[in-house]
Amino acid sequence: MTAQLQLRERAALLGDLRQIVQAMKNLAMAELQRLQRSQPALAEAQTTLEAAWVQLADPAPRPEGAEAEDRIWLVIGAERGFCGAFNAHLADAVSMLQARPGQTLWLAGQRLADAWQASRPAGAPEAPVRVLPGCGALDEAEPVLAAWLQA
Template structure:
C-alpha cells in the first residue's frame, strides 16, 4: 500500500475519533447548561432553609455537640473520565485532614482510595447526569443512617443529639476551587449572629422536633446543591479537556493531509516518469 493511501486511512480513523470526541464535548456542554438551572434553584432553597434556621436559633440555641463525634469525610469525585486530575486533586486534600472514615462518591475515586487508605467506609457510584443525583443521594443517606445507628446517633428522647461530624470535600464550580463544607452538625456558622427579631418564631411543633425536621430538610437540600456544583465542575473540566483533544486532532489531521498531498505528488511524478521511460523504450 502506498504511503499516501496509508495516510488517508489514518486520516479517516482520526476523523471518526474526532466525531466521537466532539459529540462527547457537546453532551458535556448541554449538561452544564442543565445543571446551571438546577443549581440556581437548589442554591436558593438552601439559602431559604439557612435563613429559617437563623431565625430559629436566635431563640433556641444549638444542642451540645458531642466532643467525641465520629468525623467522616465525604469525597465527591467523578464517575467518568476525560476530566483531567479531578479525582487526584481530591485525594491530595486527605494529606491535611484526619477522618475516622471516608465515603467515596465515584467508582474511580473509590478504587484509588482502596489502594491507599484502610479507612474507606463505602464507595458509591457517582452520577453521570443530573437526573441520577437523587438516586446517588439516597444511597449516601442510607450509608450515613447505618453509621448513625452503629454509633448510637439515634436518640428517641432527644433527636437533636449528633455523634457524627460530616464534612464534604468537592469541586465547587462557582469558585473553581476544591471546597470543604461541614454539613453535620449544621448551622455552626450561625452561632455568632445577633438576633434580628424581638419575638421568637411561632412553632406548631416542639423546638427539638422542629429542629430535627429542619436538619433533615437542610441535609437533603445542601447535598443536592453540592452534587450539582461538583457535577458542573466535572463537566466543565471534561469540556475543556475534550476541546483540547479535538483541537489537537484537527491540527494533526491538517498536517497529515499536507503530508498525504506531498506523498501523492511524489507518487504521481514517479508514475509519469515510468510512463515516459516506457515510451522511450518503445
C-alpha cells in the same frame, strides 16, 4: 509504489483521526447540553441552600440548656477520590471536634465516614455522628441536598 502505499495509509489514518475527533466533539456537545438543562435545577438548589444557611445562621436565642460552645458541624468529604488524603485529614479534624463537648457532627459522604471510622482507635466509645449521603456527580446534587435539608 511504496510512497503511494504510505500516502494511502496516512490518508486512512487521518480519516480515522477525523472520525475520532468528531466523536469527541459530539460527546462534548452532548455533555454541554446536559449541563445547560441542569442549570435551572442547580439555581433552585442554590437558592434553597442559601435560605437554609440563613435559617441556620439566624442569631435566635439558644434553646434551654444549650451552651455557647454548642455547634453543629457539617463536614463534606470527597466521594470520587483523586483528592489525596483529603478525607483522612477531614476525619482527623472530626475526631478533634468530637473531643470537644457540645459538638454535633454530620458527615456528608460515605468515603469520609469510612475514613473517620478507620481512624478511630479500637475500643473508642460510640460517638453521635450522623452520616449523610455524599455527592459524586452533578446529577446527584439535587437529591443529596434534599437529604441534607431533611436531616
